[in-house]
Amino acid sequence: MSAGADVVVVGAGIIGLSAAWRLAQRGASVTVVDPAPGSGASTVAAGMLAPVTEARIGEEPLLRLNHASLTRWPAFAAELEEASGRRIGFRTDGTLMVGLDADDRAALDDLASRHRAMGLEVEPLRGREARRLEPGLAPGVRAGLLAADERSVDPAAVVAALEVAAAGAGVALVRAPVARLVLSPAGDRATGVALGPPAPYGEGTGPGAPAAGDGRELAAGTVLLAAGARSGFVPGLPDHVRPPVRPVRGEVVTLRQPTDDPLVTRTLRGIVHGSTIYLVPRDDGRVVVGATQEERGWDTRPTAGGTYELLRDALSLVPGLDDAELVGVRAGLRPGSPDHLPIIGWTALDGLAVATGHFRNGILLTPVTAEAVAALLSGEPGPDEVRPCDPRRFAGGPVATGTVGS
Amino acid sequence: MSAGADVVVVGAGIIGLSAAWRLAQRGASVTVVDPAPGSGASTVAAGMLAPVTEARIGEEPLLRLNHASLTRWPAFAAELEEASGRRIGFRTDGTLMVGLDADDRAALDDLASRHRAMGLEVEPLRGREARRLEPGLAPGVRAGLLAADERSVDPAAVVAALEVAAAGAGVALVRAPVARLVLSPAGDRATGVALGPPAPYGEGTGPGAPAAGDGRELAAGTVLLAAGARSGFVPGLPDHVRPPVRPVRGEVVTLRQPTDDPLVTRTLRGIVHGSTIYLVPRDDGRVVVGATQEERGWDTRPTAGGTYELLRDALSLVPGLDDAELVGVRAGLRPGSPDHLPIIGWTALDGLAVATGHFRNGILLTPVTAEAVAALLSGEPGPDEVRPCDPRRFAGGPVATGTVGS
Numbered sequence: 004m005s006a007g008a009d010v011v012v013v014g015a016g017i018i019g020l021s022a023a024w025r026l027a028q029r030g031a032s033v034t035v036v037d038p039a040p041g042s043g044a045s046t047v048a049a050g051m052l053a054p055v056t057e058a059r060i061g062e063e064p065l066l067r068l069n070h071a072s073l074t075r076w077p078a079f080a081a082e083l084e085e086a087s088g089r090r091i092g093f094r095t096d097g098t099l100m101v102g103l104d105a106d107d108r109a110a111l112d113d114l115a116s117r118h119r120a121m122g123l124e125v126e127p128l129r130g131r132e133a134r135r136l137e138p139g140l141a142p143g144v145r146a147g148l149l150a151a152d153e154r155s156v157d158p159a160a161v162v163a164a165l166e167v168a169a170a171g172a173g174v175a176l177v178r179a180p181v182a183r184l185v186l187s188p189a190g191d192r193a194t195g196v197a198l199g200p201p202a203p204y205g206e207g208t209g210p211g212a213p214a215a216g217d218g219r220e221l222a223a224g225t226v227l228l229a230a231g232a233r234s235g236f237v238p239g240l241p242d243h244v245r246p247p248v249r250p251v252r253g254e255v256v257t258l259r260q261p262t263d264d265p266l267v268t269r270t271l272r273g274i275v276h277g278s279t280i281y282l283v284p285r286d287d288g289r290v291v292v293g294a295t296q297e298e299r300g301w302d303t304r305p306t307a308g309g310t311y312e313l314l315r316d317a318l319s320l321v322p323g324l325d326d327a328e329l330v331g332v333r334a335g336l337r338p339g340s341p342d343h344l345p346i347i348g349w350t351a352l353d354g355l356a357v358a359t360g361h362f363r364n365g366i367l368l369t370p371v372t373a374e375a376v377a378a379l380l381s382g383e384p385g386p387d388e389v390r391p392c393d394p395r396r397f398a399g400g401p402v403a404t405g406t407v408g409s
Numbered sequence: 410m411s412a413g414a415d416v417v418v419v420g421a422g423i424i425g426l427s428a429a430w431r432l433a434q435r436g437a438s439v440t441v442v443d444p445a446p447g448s449g450a451s452t453v454a455a456g457m458l459a460p461v462t463e464a465r466i467g468e469e470p471l472l473r474l475n476h477a478s479l480t481r482w483p484a485f486a487a488e489l490e491e492a493s494g495r496r497i498g499f500r501t502d503g504t505l506m507v508g509l510d511a512d513d514r515a516a517l518d519d520l521a522s523r524h525r526a527m528g529l530e531v532e533p534l535r536g537r538e539a540r541r542l543e544p545g546l547a548p549g550v551r552a553g554l555l556a557a558d559e560r561s562v563d564p565a566a567v568v569a570a571l572e573v574a575a576a577g578a579g580v581a582l583v584r585a586p587v588a589r590l591v592l593s594p595a596g597d598r599a600t601g602v603a604l605g606p607p608a609p610y611g612e613g614t615g616p617g618a619p620a621a622g623d624g625r626e627l628a629a630g631t632v633l634l635a636a637g638a639r640s641g642f643v644p645g646l647p648d649h650v651r652p653p654v655r656p657v658r659g660e661v662v663t664l665r666q667p668t669d670d671p672l673v674t675r676t677l678r679g680i681v682h683g684s685t686i687y688l689v690p691r692d693d694g695r696v697v698v699g700a701t702q703e704e705r706g707w708d709t710r711p712t713a714g715g716t717y718e719l720l721r722d723a724l725s726l727v728p729g730l731d732d733a734e735l736v737g738v739r740a741g742l743r744p745g746s747p748d749h750l751p752i753i754g755w756t757a758l759d760g761l762a763v764a765t766g767h768f769r770n771g772i773l774l775t776p777v778t779a780e781a782v783a784a785l786l787s788g789e790p791g792p793d794e795v796r797p798c799d800p801r802r803f804a805g806g807p808v809a810t811g812t813v814g815s
Contacts (some may be wrong), residue, residue, distance in 0.1 A: 068613060104475045120730070153715060168491065227668050256713075258713050263761065304665075304734040304735075305733060305735045306731065306732055306733065306734060306735055307662075307664050307720055307724065307730050307732075307734075308724065308730075308731030308732060308733075309735075309736050310716065310720060310735050311717065311720035311724055311731075314713055314716060314717035314720070315721070317713070318713065318714065318717055322711050324714075324715060325712065325713060325714030325717075326712055326713075327712065327713045327714075328710040328712060328713075329710075329711045329712055329713050329715075329738055332735055
């Protein structure tokens with residue numbers, strides 16, 4: 004084994020990098036391992052910071068968690084831009100929600116009551132008012148709701164900034180796949196990871212795909228699994244601590260509108276004949292249209308049908324985007340969890356922690372997750388709202404102990 | 410000036426390269442100039458060899474020309490594969506035409522009568538027969554027409570093979586933009602081209618865009634303009650011999666279907682609620698879906714609206730393509746001519762010939778165009794069917810003389 008780090012983080016997406024940054028800020032020595040940093044779901048995400056519209060009735064713990072993270076975003080964004088010297092496209096324009104037909108408008112009313120229950124301001128708008136805010140809206144849009152508190156960010160820019168900020172705080176990045184988790188001889192403690200052959204684990208075929216690694220090992224006091232949908236599929240992971248995540252595919256289409264006369268000036272969420280669609284504008288003219296939701300394994304190739312549906316609904320909402328450049332289509336794999344809550348904290352295996360299962364809320368939940376991981380791995384309790392995310396709710400194993408550097 | 414070639418060809422698309430190949434086979438020294446060979450409309454085209462479905466009533470000269478070229482394709486394909494050692498995806502499965510609604514089927518009947526008038530065999534099919542040929546067709550398709558004589562080819566593979574075959578025959582390829590046409594001191598004869606600065610002529614802004622070239626000059630006995638939609642916009646071209654071509658944008662979507670169980674096994678042409686759509690399968694699983702038709706200048710960026718319409722109509726025809734991978738979207742600029750006939754042969758300026766204006770039929774018309782250019786530039790009459798394509802029908806100038814090597 005190499006000399007070893009306090010923490011080895013598996014996965015250089017937005018969750019892994021932000022946790023690494025926060026841990027390093029507390030003085031831990033941290034190494035992040037990923038064959039292709041930022042190549043997963045993080046940079047496919049549209050970047051809405053939408054605490055309510057992504058949670059369902061009955062998911063109050065998720066609503067509280069989302070809200071706790073939204074309140075942290077302004078300071079997190081400012082600190083990250085300062086530390087990295089990079090812009091991350093943080094926008095505070097709010098979200099305009101609209102519905103096309105009568106059923107769609109009823110669904111909107113439901114959304115509005117959830118906003119109010121959270122104490123977030125939502126403002127009902129007439130068609131004319133909505134169109135004054137967003138002149139590109141289709142004539143069929145007769146009512147809207149403005150959620151002025153919602154925000155958005157450019158996730159690819161966040162990941163790029165996190166790489167810089169983490170490196171600046173002393174985090175080492177190893178561009179290699181993880182072949183397996185390394186355990187103590189007795190099998191009762193995670194002690195590091197073995198780096199693998201060139202093919203990344205899980206690529207193309209899912210669980211169990213990679214051959215056993217023949218590369219070097221990285222020793223660590225703590226291993227943090229933050230590999231998104233693949234977090235449960237690292238070879239060598241004992242079954243009783245395997246986070247129960249599954250890949251939930253999402254496809255997004257990126258368009259480009261003129262920056263001198265944009266058609267979409269804030270996040271638009273539409274309910275279009277029962278389908279939901281969102282359009283998230285970026286400062287450089289891009290508009291991210293998302294997202295499909297399918298469970299179909301590890302395939303990240305965009306499809307004809309997914310692209311068609313996204314374009315159909317986007318053009319129903321903003322017909323003038325007809326002429327917008329189609330920049331590209333991408334798909335990513337959200338890490339879904341059984342109860343829709345993320346999985347954050349110590350597992351039942353000594354030395355092993357996880358931060359995954361963020362499903363549709365990974366970008367929003369980044370600040371609170373990073374803060375929680377840094378606290379929990381330092382032996383502190385972490386924010387109250389993260390408690391329901393304890394990984395041991397699935398395994399039911401004994402409470403593990405361990406703190407950074409201990 | 411450099412030592413000089415018998416012919417300098419401006420444009421390394423399918424027309425320029427095939428003409429260069431045929432000229433070199435006759436013993437001419439040929440140089441082809443293009444900043445980015447094969448980057449124009451040639452390699453965006455779907456590659457249907459469809460002599461009738463692309464011609465309209467009243468365009469008998471074009472029908473005859475199309476037919477003359479189709480009959481040359483099998484030998485041309487065999488010779489090109491032999492000369493280049495490459496496959497060009499020549500397929501002889503025929504075309505299945507279908508219509509969705511009653512009006513669409515009436516349009517199909519019209520197409521059938523045109524086929525018969527040309528002496529091409531078309532076979533009316535019942536819905537069940539059509540679906541037996543193409544099981545992926547939508548249930549709504551109740552009748553079809555099989556045009557067993559129609560063929561298809563992979564245009565990008567043809568261009569790649571032509572580069573090899575032309576080089577093998579001694580053609581030189583210069584990867585540089587043409588800054589201007591060089592005339593004799595008296596201005597009464599084309600004597601070569603001047604190579605330009607890095608930006609290709611016409612790129613982005615159309616006519617007159619490039620600065621005057623400061624590069625070397627290539628002397629030539631004959632200059633052949635074969636630069637597609639840009640052929641009329643080479644600086645220095647006298648107005649009275651400028652080919653009246655304009656860019657007509659076409660967008661295509663490329664999908665990928667499983668090769669072990671393909672949904673589309675031959676070219677499908679559909680009339681879908683008045684819109685026309687085609688799907689051209691390749692041996693490697695790709696399916697090219699085309700094409701939009703718009704006149705909007707030199708912009709080759711794909712659009713949201715074009716992609717949406719193509720996917721909508723393709724999925725109406727073959728619903729199972731829903732799951733097909735979306736490989737990419739591209740747009741190209743067809744060279745449109747005022748009378749829809751190409752512009753092939755000597756201009757009214759000594760030493761200047763053109764081969765452009767092929768509009769939607771460039772791939773189909775490649776064999777007959779190359780043969781005609783090689784003949785005309787050698788002082789021979791060329792195929793009868795090419796006579797209506799004489800460039801001087803627009804300029805009305807005096808007959809120019811000149812033969813290769815003279």
